Structure formats: C-alpha cells, structure tokens
Amino acid sequence: xxxxxxxxxxxxxxxxxxxxxxxxxxxxxxxxxxxxxxxxxxxxxxxxxxxxxxxxxxxxxxxxxxxxxxxxxxxxxxxxxxxxxxxxxxxxxxxxxxxxxxxxxxxxxxxxxxxxxxxxxxxxxxxxxxxxxxxxxxxxxxxxxxxxxxxxxxxxxxxxxxxxxxxxxxxxxxxxxxxxxxxxxxxxxxxxxxxxxxxxxxxxxxxxxxxxxxxxxxxxxxxxxxxxxxxxxxxxxxxxxxxxxxxxxxxx
Amino acid sequence: xxxxxxxxxxxxxxxxxxxxxxxxxxxxxxxxxxxxxxxxxxxxxxxxxxxxxxxxxxxxxxxxxxxxxxxxxxxxxxxxxxxxxxxxxxxxxxxxxxxxxxxxxxxxxxxxxxxxxxxxxxxxxxxxxxxxxxxxxxxxxxxxxxxxxxxxxxxxxxxxxxxxxxxxxxxxxxxxxxxxxxxxxxxxxxxxxxxxxxxxxxxxxxxxxxxxxxxxxxxxxxxxx
Numbered sequence: 001x002x003x004x005x006x007x008x009x010x011x012x013x014x015x016x017x018x019x020x021x022x023x024x025x026x027x028x029x030x031x032x033x034x035x036x037x038x039x040x041x042x043x044x045x046x047x048x049x050x051x052x053x054x055x056x057x058x059x060x061x062x063x064x065x066x067x068x069x070x071x072x073x074x075x076x077x078x079x080x081x082x083x084x085x086x087x088x089x090x091x092x093x094x095x096x097x098x099x100x101x102x103x104x105x106x107x108x109x110x111x112x113x114x115x116x117x118x119x120x121x122x123x124x125x126x127x128x129x130x131x132x133x134x135x136x137x138x139x140x141x142x143x144x145x146x147x148x149x150x151x152x153x154x155x156x157x158x159x160x161x162x163x164x165x166x167x168x169x170x171x172x173x174x175x176x177x178x179x180x181x182x183x184x185x186x187x188x189x190x191x192x193x194x195x196x197x198x199x200x201x202x203x204x205x206x207x208x209x210x211x212x213x214x215x216x217x218x219x220x221x222x223x224x225x226x227x228x229x230x231x232x233x234x235x236x237x238x239x240x241x242x243x244x245x246x247x248x249x250x251x252x
Numbered sequence: 253x254x255x256x257x258x259x260x261x262x263x264x265x266x267x268x269x270x271x272x273x274x275x276x277x278x279x280x281x282x283x284x285x286x287x288x289x290x291x292x293x294x295x296x297x298x299x300x301x302x303x304x305x306x307x308x309x310x311x312x313x314x315x316x317x318x319x320x321x322x323x324x325x326x327x328x329x330x331x332x333x334x335x336x337x338x339x340x341x342x343x344x345x346x347x348x349x350x351x352x353x354x355x356x357x358x359x360x361x362x363x364x365x366x367x368x369x370x371x372x373x374x375x376x377x378x379x380x381x382x383x384x385x386x387x388x389x390x391x392x393x394x395x396x397x398x399x400x401x402x403x404x405x406x407x408x409x410x411x412x413x414x415x416x417x418x419x420x421x422x423x424x425x426x427x428x429x430x431x432x433x434x435x436x437x438x439x440x441x442x443x444x445x446x447x448x449x450x451x452x453x454x455x456x457x458x459x460x461x462x463x464x465x466x467x468x469x470x471x472x473x474x475x476x477x
Contacts, residue, residue: 007277011277014277021461021465073458073459076466076473103301103305103306139381142380151323168384168391169380172391186458196388196392196411197387197395199398203451204451204452204458207458208457208462217470219465219470219471226461226464227454230457230460234453234457
C-alpha cells in the first residue's frame with residue numbers, strides 16, 4: 001500500500017491519463033497526430049514490407065522480462081509491434097519468428113503471432129514453434145537467440161523489450177549477418193550498449209513509441225501524446241520545486 | 253464462440269487489472285485479499301508457463317533435428333543435456349521421495365545441482381561475459397568510425413575517462429586528473445544521475461501508458477482482434 005496522499009496523487013494521474021487517452025483515441029480519426037521522424041522506425045517498416053518480396057523472415061525478440069514485474073511493460077510494447085509487423089509479414093513464405101527469455105511472455109507472443117496470422121488469413125498452417133523460448137537466464141536466452149539470427153533466413157531483426165548489457169551479443173550477431181536491427185531496451189546499461197553498438201539507437205521512452213510509429217492504431221498514437229503531456233507536467237513540477245526551494249532559502 | 257472468447261478474455265483481463273491497480277492505491281476491505289489471491293494465481297500460471305516453455309524449447313530443437321540441417325547437431329546436444337539434467341535432478345526426487353527428511357538423499361540431489369550449476373552453467377555464462385567484453389570493445393571502435401557527431405564523441409570520451417579513471421585504479425592506483433574527473437560529484441551525482449533519472453521518468457511514463465492501453469482494451473496481448 002502507498003501512503004494516502006501519494007495514493008490520491010497516483011489515482012489522479014491514472015484517471016487523468018486514462019481519460020485523456022480515451023478522448024484522444026476517439027478524436028484521432030478527426031484530428032490525426034503527426035510525430036517527429038525517427039529514422040530507425042521508418043527503416044524497420046520499410047524492411048518489414050520487403051520481407052514478403054524477398055522471401056526472407058522477420059525476427060522479433062522481446063527480452064526476458066517477467067510478466068509480474070514492471071519491466072513487463074517493455075515486453076508488452078514489443079508484443080504490440082509483433083501484432084502489427086506480424087500482419088505485414090505473415091504472407092511471406094517464411095513467417096515471422098519471436099524469441100523471448102520469459103515463459104509467460106512467450107505464451108503471449110505465440111498468441112499474438114497466431115492472431116496476426118489469422119488476421120491475414122493465409123493458407124499456411126500456423127506453426128506454434130515460431131514463438132520460441134530460447135533460455136531462462138539472460139545469457140542462456142541470448143545464446144539461444146544468436147543461432148536464430150544466423151540460421152533462419154532473417155532479413156530484419158527487431159529487439160524490443162527488457163535486455164541487459166548482453167544485448168551486445170545479439171547486435172554483434174546481427175551485424176555479422178549484415179541484417180538491419182531495431183533495438184530498444186528499458187534498462188539503462190543495455191541502452192548504453194545499444195548506443196555504442198547500433199547505428200540508430202532508441203533511447204528511453206522511444207521504446208514505447210514503436211506502436212505509434214509503425215501505425216499499430218490510434219490508441220498507440222494517442223498514448224504517445226499522453227506521455228508527452230505528462231512529461232511536461234513533470235518538467236513544470238521539477239522546475240516549480242526547484243524555484244520554491246531557491247526562494248524558500250531567502251524567505252524568513 | 254470464436255467471438256465470445258475474446259470478449260470474455262478482455263473482461264477478465266481488464267477486471268483483474270483494475271482490481272490490482274485500485275488495490276495498490278486504496279485500502280478497501282477485502283480488496284487486498286482478493287488482490288493477493290490474483291497474484292497467487294498469476295504465480296501458479298507462471299509456473300505452468302515454465303513447463304510449457306521447456307516443452308516449446310524441446311519441440312523447436314526436435315524440429316531442427318528432423319530438418320537434418322548441418323547446425324542440428326547443436327540441437328541434438330542441447331536436447332541430450334536437457335533430458336540428462338531433468339533425469340539427474342528430478343528423477344531421484346520423484347522416485348526416492350526426497351520430500352521426506354532423508355538428509356543423505358537431499359545432499360545427493362544438491363550435489364548434482366551444484367555440479368551442473370558450478371561446473372557447467374556458471375563457467376559457460378562467464379565465458380559469454382568475456383566474449384561480451386570483447387564484443388563491446390569492438391563495437392566502440394566501430395562506433396568511432398561510423399558516428400562522429402557530438403553526442404557520440406561525448407559518450408566515447410566519458411566512457412574512456414571513466415574506464416581509465418576507475419577501472420585501472422586497482423592496477424595503477426589513482427591516475428592524476430583522470431581519476432579525479434571520473435569520480436567527481438559533478439559527473440556521478442549531477443550529470444550521470446540527472447540523465448539516468450530523465451530516461452527512467454520517460455520509461456515510467458511509457459510503462460504507465462502501456463498499462464493503460466491494456467486496461468482500456470486498446471492492446472490485447474492475450475489474443476483477440
């Protein structure tokens with residue numbers, strides 16, 4: 001339980017964000033939102049649309065977040081991306097593959113792949129083994145993903161979720177195959193590694209913008225605006241707090 | 253039924269999510285107990301998911317072996333050791349009733365566990381970490397060639413100064429100027445902590461909106477269109 005004042009503030013933020021998100025989602029068709037360009041997302045969309053023509057495969061890895069921890073949100077953002085990119089690429093002779101290091105997230109990934117597969121109604125039968133659990137510890141998970149990047153005719157890699165610094169091994173594996181990579185993590189050490197190891201790293205909350213930039217739906221675009229609005233509130237609160245502290249020094 | 257199931261799934265997921273969220277903020281009688289009950293169910297489902305995950309791992313590698321590709325030898329090795337580990341660790345428990353207080357039998361299973369953990373898993377993971385260290389060094393050198401913008405330069409200079417200033421201290425002692433720079437309050441408590449907080453606030457806001465999208469039924473990772 002949180003203290004009463006913090007609890008009320010928390011409820012206030014959640015209710016405000018929920019209402020604002022609902023309103024923006026409903027208004028999206030009338031007032032579509034536009035966002036700044038993030039080259040990595042544009043390149044990934046282009047690469048995903050080429051997968052069907054080239055007869056290659058898309059690989060999405062969503063890290064090893066446990067569904068019962070806050071880091072699961074990054075994996076859920078990855079699942080939203082799987083849903084959309086899965087629909088784009090399920091028509092390929094080689095349907096998309098997902099890899100995870102978490103059994104619960106793997107079940108969700110398999111279900112999301114199946115939903116995407118059914119949405120495009122291809123004649124191919126759905127193979128549950130396209131959603132793969134590769135290991136239960138961070139390093140065994142990475143060790144299991146590396147052969148997938150090498151052996152499965154992958155032309156585009158998307159790594160979105162909870163990774164540690166070991167994500168460097170995956171970027172290296174993708175680099176050796178000369179396949180483009182979109183990588184984002186909610187962990188700070190992994191972001192530092194990705195900054196050094198990838199051409200266009202995604203930093204901080206850009207991870208959660210993946211759905212909006214791949215046109216996964218109005219809800220994703222709206223949630224991005226809610227994030228930005230809340231961020232401005234936090235910035236104003238921080239500046240206000242700093243000013244009050246400064247003036248408090250001079251007041252009797 | 254194909255239409256009703258997704259709706260039932262959504263109602264259950266949204267209901268459970270709201271109960272857990274409200275229970276976190278408000279102390280309503282009975283809510284806490286129900287919330288804990290939901291968590292317990294989630295933990296049980298998580299345990300079952302591990303078993304399904306291991307079956308998935310087994311099934312994927314069996315498929316690779318059946319395909320008779322050149323790389324399938326690795327899958328064969330993996331499956332062999334997976335089954336061997338299962339046999340060595342769980343078979344004695346099932347057969348000999350280790351749940352009883354027979355210390356000799358408990359020690360046998362523990363020593364098998366220790367051999368697998370200390371003799372195989374930890375050394376393999378440590379060697380992967382060593383490979384990672386080399387990989388990161390190569391990635392940094394490659395970054396020097398690929399990106400020459402200001403932020404990349406600041407990143408590299410800070411990384412090298414911190415590495416030399418703090419990392420080499422155990423070999424050479426304090427290196428004048430560099431060690432002081434790397435350990436200075438401005439770098440660690442102001443710039444690094446400030447930047448990290450900024451990124452973490454962004455991640456927290458993303459987490460909030462992702463959760464809300466699921467609570468509002470906009471995202472349905474549990475299936476359904």
